[in-house]
Amino acid sequence: MYDEREAWLRAIQSKDARFDGHFVTGVTSTGIYCRPSCPARSPHPRNVRFFVTAAAAQLAGFRACKRCLPGASPGSPDWDVRGDAVARAVRLIDDGLVDREGVTGLAARLGYSARQVQRMLQEGTGAGPLALARTRRAQTARTLLEATELPLTDVAFAAGFASLRSFNATMRAIYDATPSELRRTSRGHGPRHDGGLTFVDLTLPVRQPFCACNVFGHLIGTAIDGVETFHDGTYHRTLRLPGGHGVVSLRPATRGVEARIGVSDIVQLPTALARVRRLLDLDADPVAVDDALADDPLLAPLVHAHPGRRVPRGVDGDEIAFRILLGQQVSTAAARTHGARLVRAVGTPVETGIPGLDHLFPTADAVAGAPDEALAYPAARRDTIRRLAGALADGDLDLSVGADRDAARAGLASLRGIGPWTVEMIAMRGLGDPDAFPATDLGVVRAAEELGVDLTARSAAWRPWRSYATQHLWALTPHAVNSIPGHPGCQEQP
Numbered sequence: 001m002y003d004e005r006e007a008w009l010r011a012i013q014s015k016d017a018r019f020d021g022h023f024v025t026g027v028t029s030t031g032i033y034c035r036p037s038c039p040a041r042s043p044h045p046r047n048v049r050f051f052v053t054a055a056a057a058q059l060a061g062f063r064a065c066k067r068c069l070p071g072a073s074p075g076s077p078d079w080d081v082r083g084d085a086v087a088r089a090v091r092l093i094d095d096g097l098v099d100r101e102g103v104t105g106l107a108a109r110l111g112y113s114a115r116q117v118q119r120m121l122q123e124g125t126g127a128g129p130l131a132l133a134r135t136r137r138a139q140t141a142r143t144l145l146e147a148t149e150l151p152l153t154d155v156a157f158a159a160g161f162a163s164l165r166s167f168n169a170t171m172r173a174i175y176d177a178t179p180s181e182l183r184r185t186s187r188g189h190g191p192r193h194d195g196g197l198t199f200v201d202l203t204l205p206v207r208q209p210f211c212a213c214n215v216f217g218h219l220i221g222t223a224i225d226g227v228e229t230f231h232d233g234t235y236h237r238t239l240r241l242p243g244g245h246g247v248v249s250l251r252p253a254t255r256g257v258e259a260r261i262g263v264s265d266i267v268q269l270p271t272a273l274a275r276v277r278r279l280l281d282l283d284a285d286p287v288a289v290d291d292a293l294a295d296d297p298l299l300a301p302l303v304h305a306h307p308g309r310r311v312p313r314g315v316d317g318d319e320i321a322f323r324i325l326l327g328q329q330v331s332t333a334a335a336r337t338h339g340a341r342l343v344r345a346v347g348t349p350v351e352t353g354i355p356g357l358d359h360l361f362p363t364a365d366a367v368a369g370a371p372d373e374a375l376a377y378p379a380a381r382r383d384t385i386r387r388l389a390g391a392l393a394d395g396d397l398d399l400s401v402g403a404d405r406d407a408a409r410a411g412l413a414s415l416r417g418i419g420p421w422t423v424e425m426i427a428m429r430g431l432g433d434p435d436a437f438p439a440t441d442l443g444v445v446r447a448a449e450e451l452g453v454d455l456t457a458r459s460a461a462w463r464p465w466r467s468y469a470t471q472h473l474w475a476l477t478p479h480a481v482n483s484i485p486g487h488p489g490c491q492e493q494p
Contacts, residue, residue: 008050011036012043018287021074021207024051026062033057038068052076055135056126063176071139074207075277077285080432081464083405085110086124089117090132092402096271098133099160100242109402137161138174140270145182148200150266152179158266195353197247197262200269204257206282209290209308212252213483213490214471215280218312221481222323222332224339226347229356233486238350239275239315240360241268247352248276252487257282262352278401278432281310289434289468296461298451302472309471313429317399318392319361320430321412324422325385332481338376342367345374364392384417391415405431428467437466447473 004023011019017037026033026049033054034040051057054070064070079090089110092098097106106129107114118128125132141159144150150158156167156179171179192199219237220230228237239246244264251258259276263269277283286308294303314320326342327335346366347359362370368389375382391397397411398404408431412423421440428436438444439456448455455473462469475482483490 005050008036009045009048012038012048015039015042018207018285020070021076021283022052022078022285023076024054024057024070025049026051026057026060031062032065033062033070034065035068035070038065038070040065040067051126052078053125053127053132053135054139055131058135058174059127059131064174066175066177069142071135071142072205074205075283077207077283077288080278080281080283081434083433085112086120088402088404089121089129090125092400093129093132094136094274095401096136096160096242096274097402098129099137099270103129109400133160134170135174136270138170140273141167141171141179142175142182143202144200144269145179147202150200152183154266155179158269160267160270194262195351197264197351197353198266199260199262202259202261202273203253203255204259204273204277204280204282206256207284207286208255209286210252210282211306211308211310212257213306213487214475214481215310215312216250216252216487217483217490218481219279220484221479222327222336224323224336224343224361225356226340226343226359227357227361229354230485231356233484236354236357237315238352238357238360239263239272240319240348240363241265241271241275243268245348245350245360246272247354247357248272249354250276250280252484275315278313279315281313281432284310284434284468286310289465292465293462293469293472296458298453298458299462299469299472302475306472306475309468309475311428311432311434311467311471313432316361317401317403317426317430318364321388321392321399321426322361322367322385324425324429325381325388325418328381328422332479341376342370342374346370364389368393380417384415387415387417388412399426399430401432403431405433428470434467435464437462437470441470443474443477443479444470447476450476 008023012025015037019036024033024035027043027047029047079087089106092106092109103114107117110117121128137160141155144155144158156164161167168179216235219235223230234249234251236249239248246261246263246268249260257280261272263272290303290307294300323339326338343359343361346362349358350360368386375385399408409423409427412418412426421438424436424438427433437459444455459466
């Protein structure tokens with residue numbers, strides 16, 4: 001944190017929005033903390049303290065700035081890029097694990113004692129797990145207060161607070177305002193209820209530049225009937241959540257992503273939000289990625305043509321793994337057919353109120369017990385899918401948001417029938433590894449032929465951003481996954 005002080009001072013003096021989410025600035029003369037791009041007058045360097053998390057600033061006694069709203073900036077990309085235990089813990093907290101299972105549950109998932117987890121997070125983020133979870137709840141609550149007209153009680157419990165008293169006390173401590181005072185700036189609408197779900201409309205902040213074409217195009221082009229659909233310029237999909245289910249409708253907007261999220265239990269809303277952000281890779285740092293990739297003259301024209309490409313990820317690591325296996329050595333259309341057959345056979349039926357969305361993608365247990373007719377493949381492929389399902393169902397393999405990426409790669413590679421391409425694809429889209437590189441992928445091979453280079457050797461210079469380089473390489477081959485149907489600016493290839 002302190003090694004970056006000079007660079008961070010320059011960032012706040014220039015109001016550089018690229019650093020929003022990377023750190024927050026505590027101003028000792030005012031007692032508030034801000035995002036780097038705060039429009040207020042830059043503080044004197046002697047009055048500045050830097051924190052890598054908002055939770056750390058709050059523990060130091062600083063309140064959130066009412067002008068720049070630091071909680072409304074995209075999340076830090078560091079926790080997705082890093083694969084260490086601290087980053088895994090932050091991802092799990094963001095997914096709501098501490099609210100569901102407490103610090104002991106978090107420690108068990110990480111394989112450490114609760115005391116070790118407390119120490120690691122304190123050293124790595126400046127705050128312990130409870131403080132990080134508290135900040136997550138407060139930020140969610142403020143978003144709901146300002147973007148919706150949900151009753152205050154619903155906001156409190158949706159954000160994960162156990163009582164109205166703790167909700168009121170936390171909001172006053174962090175924002176120096178009561179929930180009612182924060183609500184006065186609301187421009188939102190009341191919740192809508194349909195199909196047993198409660199819907200809210202939000203705009204998800206995105207670090208710019210944001211090229212929506214490939215990430216939305218991939219999700220639309222590979223959509224599985226029953227679980228996903230695309231119509232009227234909007235991508236829709238169902239969500240399996242820890243305490244129920246939900247549905248999300250997404251479309252790119254000028255400065256973010258417009259989202260309508262419906263959940264069967266309002267308490268599940270923060271987890272749904274976190275998973276949607278991961279799905280679209282919204283917390284990536286596109287400037288850092290593009291700058292690194294553009295250093296290679298081979299990639300520079302591709303990056304300059306479409307800056308801000310994201311990696312199409314998933315809302316659930318298990319689901320992505322099955323989908324990648326279902327799509328091995330078949331066309332995109334065939335993969336969708338196989339996926340829809342499996343969903344109809346063993347997926348969970350749900351009511352969503354949205355035409356075409358009536359199932360959750362099946363669990364590992366359900367896939368393990370799927371009949372042969374639901375897996376219309378040669379016996380060897382069926383056996384591979386069932387081996388994967390068994391490993392996931394038994395807990396021998398972890399592909400969750402908090403998974404140890406190295407252990408997951410090793411576990412996948414140890415399963416008969418799963419080769420390097422599958423491991424890299426699951427690492428990229430399921431585990432969120434920014435440096436996965438499926439060198440034998442057909443799209444990558446075709447790009448290598450078109451560019452006339454050996455990409456396996458060349459790609460070493462692209463680390464740790466090879467997942468993003470892959471998105472640019474895929475775009476060299478005309479394919480439906482590279483564009484959003486009818487969306488301006490997506491049709492042109494670099």
